[in-house]
């Protein structure tokens with residue numbers, strides 16, 4: 346199957362060739378023709394299967410005809426996070442370079458002036474996170490009545506982040522005779538209901554991860570004490586053929602300290618977490634993408650959905666508290682057919698978290714055997730500078746850990762704060778969650794989606 350067989354225009358095929366893609370992924374091959382025929386579509390495929398291009402490419406051809414109008418975007422793409430929104434925008438720039446299309450990006454944390462100005466002049470594509478869009482809509486700065494194409498991307502993440510009510514409101518502001526595309530890795534009942542309500546006679550496409558990809562991520566857990574985590578990490582970074590790695594930690598303080606410590610030990614490391622503003626995050630990500638640094642220490646909030654090519658390793662410095670975060674973290678490697686390795690550190694305090702991960706993934710993650718002398722290396726002098734001593738004694742946050750968004754663990758993930766209005770809405774919502782939660786089984790982490798298929802496959806060696 347070639348891109349040329351899908352009905353895309355020559356200009357677009359040229360741009361695709363320049364981007365270096367030789368053939369469409371299965372979701373692209375199946376989704377592009379019906380989208381070009383203006384059909385509604387539900388596309389279900391795991392992370393990393395190329396869903397973005399499966400709507401960006403046909404959209405460019407669809408939007409090539411028609412005229413922009415002030416304040417009325419012609420199409421709307423909803424993304425759960427600003428990073429994902431920025432990535433979709435990058436895709437439009439890359440593939441749309443032979444077309445005269447105007448785009449605006451409405452996301453939290455960046456200056457809105459230029460984007461609002463672009464909207465006023467008229468855009469073909471508006472890419473937005475639901476919160477920021479609602480905000481602007483309520484202030485009358487935007488009209489959705491001219492929006493004839495809607496994409497709801499990463500629908501299951503939207504659900505996780507509490508955006509479904511916003512999406513319902515947004516859907517009801519669009520003309521009813523529009524084209525709607527919904528993409529998701531999984532199809533929990535709430536998403537099914539959303540689709541039933543807002544899509545009309547959609548074509549349903551579900552793509553299993555190709556068999557080769559199933560074994561693409563070799564997973565290990567590493568038994569380690571809390572105080573040995575850094576040492577073991579450095580050992581693996583030096584000895585496991587690491588070309589690029591993302592290291593996830595549960596707390597932003599850990600992210601900061603770990604990045605500092607790695608730099609002290611001579612690694613070219615950077616960091617990305619929720620305390621950094623958007624330009625700083627994007628700049629750091631860029632350094633990672635262009636190879637100025639090859640190690641990125643990250644928190645879940647900042648790293649969700651990041652698409653970085655060719656990450657050879659993912660390290661879970663802490664086992665994630667929410668098992669679905671495990672799936673997202675390790676999904677940063679083994680992308681686009683490449684192979685990857687994922688190491689999860691399990692200290693005694695991670696015991697419950699790893700149980701939950703294995704419950705979700707439906708199997709035990711193989712234990713990584715450190716060669717004997719490395720498992721308990723004699724502490725070299727440089728391995729315990731004075732700073733580390735302090736870190737080893739139980740810090741306050743280690744006794745009462747909080748998530749990066751400062752909600753206590755076990756609390757529902759607080760949605761990204763995008764604006765004051767948003768914040769207030771969400772606070773009310775999460776209050777509701779809290780009281781509901783008290784009546785619930787505490788062991789339930791809120792995950793009710795299907796188990797990702799590729800996780801059934803145990804690691805090779």
Ligand code: ADP
Pocket residue numbers: 366367368369370373390391392393394395396397398652653654680681
């Ligand atoms: P998803 O949204 O399904 O998680 P993305 O759209 O982010 O996946 O794509 C994942 C990765 O695959 C990206 O790095 C993207 O550049 C790459 N990719 C997409 N389409 C192709 C293709 N046809 N051939 C090779 N790589 C591709």
Ligand code: MG
Pocket residue numbers: 396397498499
């Ligand atoms: Mg995607």
